[in-house]
Amino acid sequence: MPPAEPDLQALVARIHDELAPRFGAGKVADYIPPLAHVDPRKFAIAVVTPEGETFAAGDADEPFSIQSVSKVFTLTLALGRLGDRVWDRVGREPSGDPFNSIVQLEHEQGRPRNPFINAGAITVADMVLAGHTPREAIGEILRFVRFLADDEDIAIDQAVARAEHETGDRNFALAHFMHGFGRLTNPVAHVLGVYFHHCAIAMTARQLARAGLFLAAGGRDPLTGARVVAPARARRLNALMLTCGHYDGSGEFAFKVGLPGKSGVGGGILAVAPGRAAIAVWSPGLNAVGNSLLGSEALELLAARAGWSIFGG
Known part of the structure; x- marks a missing residue:
């Protein structure tokens, strides 16, 4: 029998609660003044599935600068x-x-x-x-x-x-x-x-996950039926996100999370679990290479517990 699908709402809520004592960890991108003034304790996670279900926790309805x-x-x-x-x-x-x-x-x-x-x-x-x-x-x-x-x-x-x-x-x-x-x-x-x-586009975690859904569904928007890109191009975009999406932290992200992803210095990350979901996280504090510290950890927990790593178990 195939493994049971995870209870995604319970999972994202649990990840939020586990990371809550460390909200504010990392260093905000202070070289862009409006980003320097964002509350570093903000945290959001949103998961959108090809069936159109959305599971979210934290500040998932607050817009942030998606940057890169x-x-x-x-x-x-x-x-x-x-x-x-x-x-x-x-x-x-x-x-x-x-x-x-x-x-x-x-x-x-x-x-x-x-x-x-x-x-x-x-x-x-x-x-x-x-x-x-x-x-x-x-x-x-x-x-x-x-x-x-x-x-x-x-x-x-x-x-x-x-x-x-x-x-x-x-x-x-x-x-x-x-x-x-x-x-x-x-x-x-x-x-x-x-x-x-x-x-400088501003989006919520819910909006960002929804925008990335075509990459989890072979290049087609599964909710509207619109073809955004061909399946081969969606695969290649995901490959580039996996290998290059986190700058000189891309290898570490692939090693720990095992999902295609693209980060921004506003603290957002868009990640893709092909065939399963698009995920957006937001936590403004960055790690040493400019990627969201707690956002990366949240995705690591989600990928491991949902069994979504593209590299298997």
Whole structure:
């Protein structure tokens, strides 16, 4: 007989309660002022299944800045527009370096190692921008995220977007460096305008898990029936999330959690249990490599107790 499906509501509630004494652990991303002021004791977990059931605990209805989790959605858009030509401009290998490192870029003549480090996501923003004004590209990204989450209330936090611009010296350096190698086709200011705004999208854990559900269902939204991407592309997006989704902490996340996932410095993580569920967690305190400390632990507990690791038992 197959193993019994877990009681997911009881499971997420138990994980919330077990981690509660440590709420506030880790260090918030204080280099972006609006993120520095987020209550570090916030914690949310939400699980959405292909049957449309949602199981949540904690602050699952409070919006937070998804930051680099948005890179999954912009990459999906770019692949829809350009197909495999995306890979002419950005690689698919783990970086092994911090998310905002310039060292690798110089060695590899301005071609980013993967689409989830900052340089790679800036290149993807350049692809999405092609043929559009920044305002049009930002609008397209926001409409796509609303479509995936089936929720028109999702918005960009303009205060975060402004702060990203004001504190984005390293991202400007990365973009100018790539532009100097001829790797960007649009003006740096326009590309970074798109990049900063999609990183400033605010979502709740419920909305984020819902938006990622297509990756747990072979590229199709199981609740609306809409085909988002082909099954092969969904598999490849999940593979990239597993190998590159947590920067130089990706190997550790795969080792401990065993699920594709994408983190953001706002403390959010989107994870995928293929065929089972999409999961979003949020805890603002980060670990040493910039991933949510308690969010990662929550996913480790969930994957182990539900038996969802892609590597088995």
